[in-house]
Amino acid sequence: MDRNGIQHGNARAVAVTALTELLGPKGLLTAAPDCARYASDQSGLPGALPLAVLRPASTDEVSQALALCSRYRIGVVPQGGRTGLSGGACSAEGAVVLSTERMAGIAEIDREAMTLTAWAGTPLETVQEAARTVGLDYPVDIGARGTATIGGTIATNAGGIRVLQHGMTRANVLGLEAVLADGSVVSRLGKTVKDNSGFDLKQLFIGSEGTLGIVTRAVLQLCRQVPQSALALFALPDHAAALACLAAARRRFGSRITAFEGMWPDYWEFVCHATSLASPPMAGRHGFYLLIEVEAGSEGAEDELEAFFAELFEAGLAEDGVLAKSVAEMRALWRVREAVGEADEGFGPHINFDIGLSPSALGRFCDAADVLLAGMLEAKGTLKVGHVGDGNVHLLVAHDGSGRAEERIEAAVYGLLRDWNGAVTAEHGIGRIKARWIGHSRTPEELAMMRGLKAQFDPLGILNPGALFADPER
Template identity: 40%
Template sequence: MQSLLNDIQKVVGTQGILTGDDVTQRNVDWLRGESCQAAAIVRPADTDQLAAVMALCHAANQPVVTHGGLTGLVHGGRAAPDELVISLERMTAIEELDTLAGTMTVQAGVPLQKAQEAAEAQGWQFPLDLGARGSCTIGGTIATNAGGIRVIRYGMMRQQVLGLEAVLADGTVISSLNRMLKNNAGYDLKHLFIGSEGTLGIVTRAVLRLQPRMTSEETALIAVPSFEALSHLLALMRQKLGGNLSAFEAIWQNHYRLLTVDSGRHTPPLPAEYPYYVIAEAQGIDEEQDAKLFNSTLESAFEQSLVSDAVVTQSEGQRRAIWAIREDIEGLLAEFSPLFTFDISLPIERMARYVEDLEASLAARWPDTGRMVVFGHLGDGNLHVSITVGRDDTETRQAIERLVYAPLAVLGGSISAEHGIGLEKRDYLGLSRSPQEIALMRTLKQALDPKHLLNRHKVLNGAYHQ
């Protein structure tokens, strides 16, 4: 190992490699505070350095784990003592922003918020948005095919990437920095790497698709009397607002009450007596007309008894206060300890029954300590479920995972909507993918990384069977 590290240092320089306490003082899991156990952290400054490092690792049969912003929730950044971490934290350049074509070329270590701000400064927007925007990186969001709050309008990260560059396990550089929306010249190789969680290659640069910056924004917190009304409200807002509807975030009463009334962390804009709440947001380019359309849509919802109460924000401060309730993961950690988090998807019409059944199963297994809250991106079928039972051990975790995941196979859902598989969900992959699909995944892995050096044991390592 030391000989390899010496060779790597010759490539990346002394500032490009960390060892000892500089490694262990870093957390690889912000939710649980696990420290990094890797033999070293390698920090290449550009694609050429990374390619040279991977060539050395390939020759030495040295496994590596890729690190981005480390905001993931499925243990994708965990590294063993015999592994090296490849961190892209020094690759943070925004190389070009084409205001005519609406594209931005960035290195993989660029934080999402930095990309958003750069686009906005030039009259554009990069529409992907999520709570970890200040820490997560473009490379990480590509590797996990991140979603976030605006998927209902703009799609997942996959839809924002026109081209990318990646380094394979043996150091080969695949540079496919396409800038065109239309390019059907053979296989679109970028899709091999988007969502592959670093198991097929390490993304180093990307060409991102920008969208026109919206000049108006209407936001409301809405109280809804039933799940049926909730689903009809979504349909109504889609019909009335069309492409302007940019977010439709559902919050179950248990989540809303916990982070407002029970914890006192946020002032409740609406009473905590309603079963469901929605943060609805619409963006457009005509402030006066967009406001009229948004308000008339809410009036129609009231007339159809789809809404019990609502508050429309009148300032950016009010808007941020509402979104803070939805994004307060630190609050969940403070109130639910130890916390088990789940990111699932399923058909909207089956959500209410699924949540009710899960609550019942949790109460039956842990009648005194079991607690659960739910929120999610209803418009794209994604729910986030947070559970605590007062203890955290392997047996308890597996029991909770089975309660959450097992029903999804019957309901046509997925064990991962946007967070990926990593290590945490690996053994349940068979609930959401067929044996044929998993076999094809293994074929791709074998073809691109035959020595299994890239994020080994992540995503693929057997499948769950009931």
């Protein structure tokens, strides 16, 4: 058994035989070509070839499979849509992958309770579309909505573009079912909004990245579907103006703000001019770009946003603006913001930092990071784009592709972030890539508590070995 708690030798073959008998030919893959595509996620971190890929079709099969893996001390890496950017779904050496792809579908929609119960392998977009068929919506939304699964978004506590209005995933989960490392099933699929009956145990699994248990089903809180919204892009002098716009938007629109996204000039230049990732919706160069979407009120949403722009222009906060007049124009404006998902190839070797700070400190931190990186020969340029309203910036730092450059840049940026009391990940998760830096956002006392929970739930350390903690506890 290695340091990750993974068994070696004949036990592997015995375990795979037992798993084959349990799951059958559709539920288990062992051929190298079949297993290879499950080795990694979208982080770029190379994963090991899985010992086997488990594809259970029910909670009972997950339970029995984990009981077998626990008996033979075989590591288990949970996977959903493999869209993660922190290496949390990359296979560990000698481990099996447990994919939820056969556990997909909508179990129930309760229109009166405004809830939807879904299997963990259901794509986020499928959940959203199902809710909309009954006039409701599931508000968690990310760019990878077509592939990312509900189980994956729960495991990473996904955020996305509507956090300002609806919160992270954990605020939108009413109940869930999870299987522990020994095969025990913890199931509380209730729809009760107000429940103070002791510990809210579901919160332990949300954001734990599959290290405490594997989520199999969830009850999601829905919201009303907004039939109409308006979208505008404003050009501002700087990030400070964006904060002033946020305060003004809250006064005018209140909770109707559905998105408040920011783009720094380096990002704008890259996606609109240096590449063909997006067409520039306005001329000229500006100090900051703000994308704001609001729900319709008593008057036309477009008229409201137009009046809001006039207010900002009069106050000297906005220099230019574009108001979307059609669905096509809305898609074109969102295209500029979401082009970050396709920036990897054109930007070359780089580190994608997913940073969280107080919204009031975000702009000043980015200025400090720019100064810091400008003095480093290893850094070759930056792109900054993010969720201004909730203090999350995606900072992409280009480098020469060497391991030394990655090490120095990560140490410098995370060191600066620690000084600013920020979070090393705001929504992508720790995974394996950021496990060594978790101490920059968590105190030794907090880490001790987290390790204690891990030891209680997974004493053998078989669940997602190597994720979250740099040195997995057994």
